[in-house]
Amino acid sequence: MDLAFTAEQDAFRADARAWLEAYVAREPLPSFDTREGFEQHRAWEQTLAGAGWSVVNWPSEFGGRGADLMSWLIFEEEYWASGAPGRVNQNGIFLLGPALLEYGTDEQKARFLPRIARSDDVWCQGWSEPNSGSDLASLAARGVRDGDDWVLSGQKTWCSRGAFADWMFGIFRTEAGSERHRGLTYVLVPLDAPGVTVRPIAQLDGEVGFAEVFLDDVRVPISNTLGAPGDGWKIAMSTTGFERGVVLRSPGRFLATASRLAALYRERVANLPPSLRDAVTRAWIDAEAYRLHTFWTVSRFLDGEEMGAETSLNKVFWSEMDLRMHRTAVEILGSDDPGAFAAGWPDAHDPWIDGFLFSLAGPIYAGTNEIQRNIVAERVLGLPR
C-alpha cells in the first residue's frame, strides 16, 4: 500500500488551495435555505465553475477537468478546509450528474450537464412520498404516456432545496398495475411546468430546507426520461449508491469539522472537564479513519471493483460520526458557559448549533441507518432476513 500522493496530485492540491484562499469569502454566506442565501450560493457555484473547480472529476466537455476520483477527494479536502460554502446544487452535481454520465443520451448530457456544473439549474431529488420513505418501492406517483409526453401526477415530499430549485429528478410508476420496483421510470421534471405546486416545509431551525412537490397532470416530454421506461429503479439505486458511498459526504467535510472542534476545545480548555478531551480525540481519529477508508474504497473503485452494499457501512459511519462531533461541540459550549443554554437554544445560525441540528438528520436522509444496518446484515454479513 502506498499512502503517499504523487507529485501531480500534490501540485493539484496546491493549485486548489491557492485558488480557494484567494476566492472564498471571509464571511459565511446566508443559509442556502433562504431565497437570498440560495441565490448567493448559486452565484458562488458560478464563480467556482468559471475557474473549473465546480465538478473536477467530470469530463472537460461538460465543465470538469477530467480528473479521477482521487483528485476529487483531494479537492474536497481543500474545499472544506478553506471554509467554503456547502454546495447548493449537491443533488445535481453529486447525484444526478453521475447518473446522467452513466445513463444519459448524448443529447441529454450536452443539454443538462454544463448547466448543472454552473448551477444554472439547481436540482432537487423526488424520491420520497408521504407513504413511501424507507419502503420506496411502494411509491405511487404515476406517469401516463400521451403521445410524446409523460403526464405525471402524485406527490413527492422532503425534497431538499426543493423550495427554490429549478428542476427535480424523480421516479414515477409508468406501467399501470405494476408493483414494487417494476414499472418505474426516471423522469427529469422542470419545476416551472404547469401543474407543479411546490409547498415549502420548514426545518427545525425554521428555514425551508425542503419542500413537498404536487404534480397535477404535469406534461413532460418523453425525451426527459433518463434510461429506458421501466428502468427507473435500477438507475435510482445507482444514484443512491453514489449518495451513500463517497460522493455526498466526502471525508474533507468531517476532517474540517474535526479541526474546528479541536480548535474550539483548545480555546476553552481551561473551563472544560477532562472527559471532553477523549471525545475530541475520538472525533479526530474517526475523521482520519474515514479518510483512509475512503482512499481505500476509491483505490479499489479505480482498479475496477464495484461499490456494492458496503456503501451502507459508510453511510452509518459518517452520519453517526457527524452527530458525535456536533454533540461534543455542544457539550463544550455548554460546559464552558453553563448559562449558555439557560434561556433556551442559542442562535440556530451559530455554525455549531446549525451543524448540530442538521447532524440529527444524518441517520435519516440517504436511507435511514436502521435500513442501512439491515442491508449490511443481509448483504455484507450474509445474516438471515
Ligand SMILES: Cc1cc2nc3c(=O)[nH]c(=O)nc-3n(C[C@H](O)[C@H](O)[C@H](O)COP(=O)(O)OP(=O)(O)OC[C@H]3O[C@@H](n4cnc5c(N)ncnc54)[C@H](O)[C@@H]3O)c2cc1C
Ligand atoms: C434532512 C432530510 C433531507 C431529505 N432529503 C430528501 C430528498 O431530497 N429527496 C427525497 O426524496 N427524500 C429526502 N428525504 C427523505 C428521506 O429519504 C426519508 O425520510 C427516509 O428515507 C425515511 O423515510 P420516512 O421518513 O418515510 O420514514 P419511514 O420509512 O416511515 O421510517 C420510520 C422509522 O421506521 C424505521 N424503519 C422503517 N422500515 C424499517 C425496516 N424494514 N426495518 C427497520 N426499521 C425500519 C426507519 O428506520 C425509521 O426510523 C430527506 C430526509 C431528511 C431528514
